[in-house]
Amino acid sequence: MISEKFQNIIIKYLNKQASFMELEALEKWLEEDASHQKYFINYVKINYLIDLNVKEFDTQLAQQKLEAFIKKEKKVHKLKRTSVFLKYAAAIVIGIVSTTYFLKDELFPTQQNNSRTLEASKSTIEVGTDKAVLTLEDGSNIALTNGNSIQTKNATSNGKEIVYSNNTSTKSAIAYNYLTVPRGGQFFIKLSDGTQVWLNSESQLKYPVSFIDGELRKVELVYGEAYFNVSPSTQHKGSKFSVINKSQEITVLGTEFNVKAYKDESAIYTTLVEGSVAVAFDKNNQKLLPNQQLKLNISNNSSSIKTIDVEDEISWKNGIFSFRKKSLEDIMKVLSRWYDLDVKFENNALKNAGFNGIIGKDQKIEEILEIIKNYGILKEYEIKEKTVILK
Template sequence: MLSNKIEKIITKYLLNQASFSELEALELWLLDSENEKVFKEFIKTNYLIDSSLNKYNTSLSSKKLLAFITQEKQTIRVKRFRNYLKYAAVFIGLIMVSYFFNVGKDTSTNAPILVESIQTGKDKATLTLENGTIVSLEKGASFNNKNAQSNGEKLIYLNSTNKESNKIAYNYLTVPRGGQFYLKLSDETQVWLNSESQLKYPVSFTKGKIRVVELIYGEAFFDVSPSTNHQGSLFKVHHKDQDIQVLGTTFNIKAYKDESSIYTTLVEGNVAVSFKETQKNLSPNDQLNLDLETKTAIIQKVDVYNAISWKDGVFSFDEKSLFEIMRVLSRWYDVKVVFKDDAIKEEEFIGVLSKNQNIEDILKSIKNFGLVKSYTIRDKIIILE
């Protein structure tokens, strides 16, 4: 039997409004196998109704949702639990969007005009070798040379060091709009590059010297191989407006050419961010916002999940303006976004979206929330009004 208390908690959870204590109570309640059955039935009855959803496996969807919620039954760790809930929200979001917009065709004057299908982003990049040769990397195209190999979905460099007397050879990995790519450097540092990004790095690092790479533009998540594995060699990420020095840690840098700020978000470890003659030290969950116009920096505590979820196939937006959201989506779907009414740019949205989700479903959801009156897609241009 579903009590009023638990029903309210589930409803608040689905609306992303549940408190930590309520989430903890929900997980404890789900430890009972009979409650699992009640939970599945509640989701099916209240959120997966309508014959237009027959193409979806509603049983499987509720199982996936339940799996996310109960994955860590042995130990209740609220912070991690909340992250699982955010992932789970993707499944509900996708299904509910389909429910709201497949019930019938919209014949009103505000119906969107869809001229062509916009593809979701995928793993793709171009590799520029030290001799200037350009190699296309994408699924189905393999690449191998003496330094690296790729299956088209990731690029792995051989574990090697450069002799100090040798000239350092640099490669460039460029990810276009509508792309993403994974890279493992020769020191085993892992890098995830987001859409519209470029990284410059040595084919191999010089033994005993600082390991330096350059984020020329875009966004990258780094999981740095510890200095203890490299005779104490520090790791530095250079950008024309700042430098980040680390011993071994995980962090995200967002430095797009069309944005007036650089965001550095620390997940684990410690980093020192330097710009001009200033240095700021970050602790886990800190995000440094460097304003390129005023040359000032602000550090604040953030939910790092929102900053790094993109590398795991999810966009997490927490009170972000529609302008900011569409800027992110425009890179991933390789489209241009035009606002016919500047006022709607500041409308805020809270939600979690799968990167595999169709852009048209996302636009329908945004329209359903009342953020826009209508949208039109023409020649990879999205017009919002």
């Protein structure tokens, strides 16, 4: 496998941070062995969201182009003593913009008839999209899909998001709506107080169409995952904002945080991005600091707090799957929700196989499986209708 040393150099090289000595080391390493070239391509495919049409670095032309590009870079690069790792999705996207020309157009010639190119998908598994079902206070349902605009007496939607009008309620007039996002979907909602919520696949949010002025603003994450950017209490006469679910309640004044509470998982994860939150459960009250995550085991109410890279945790709302030190079982659970598919492991040992990678949510499931396979984790996979079989 590729060593950590050369992973670091490749990352710095792709972000124009590599020193002259590092570029020379990379050039020498690539010339040493054809397997190094293969590892280089696989590493870039997995970590930079680039859909390459070849599985191997095995053409003389490709090698010549890479060597020429590195030599050119060596002439213009200066030593930079800056951070070498990409921790944020935004930085990764910037890296893609600056390297796509080199990696796709310059390094790899177009191969119309390349036998190794993935064949067009014949399965019924589709990439997830913006869609949800809105349940109004009278119990009626409205399908929200991309390109389909709707308007209710309290909100408007363009099929990608729903925005509620800014108004207040009285206790006698308060009404609730539900927004349900199915498997294979995602949706954005702006509540009447200005709070922004991103809902992940297989999630449901219950909320008032308008809040009572000056009183606690409360919503319920019935199940699933949601990212909240809460409108500050200073704009609402000091009223706090609360997110409840079956096992805990989160109270904030105004902040950004992520809650993951899926029905088929044994724990609830609350991750604070900025500001502060208090999480109450079973007579306990835990306060979180930015970059901390509270894990609550719902079977026995035990809890733990750890510091994490929040960008990995919230990358889903930015169109990216970020898998760091994740088992294949956990990864497939995420993919099953986004692609609305079922997963079968023929070899149970695969469930614990580890994988690190950053992959675009707009990729076909076949492309992602091929990447995982090329990385040596899978021997084979098969797709039967909406079931993925891992071998």
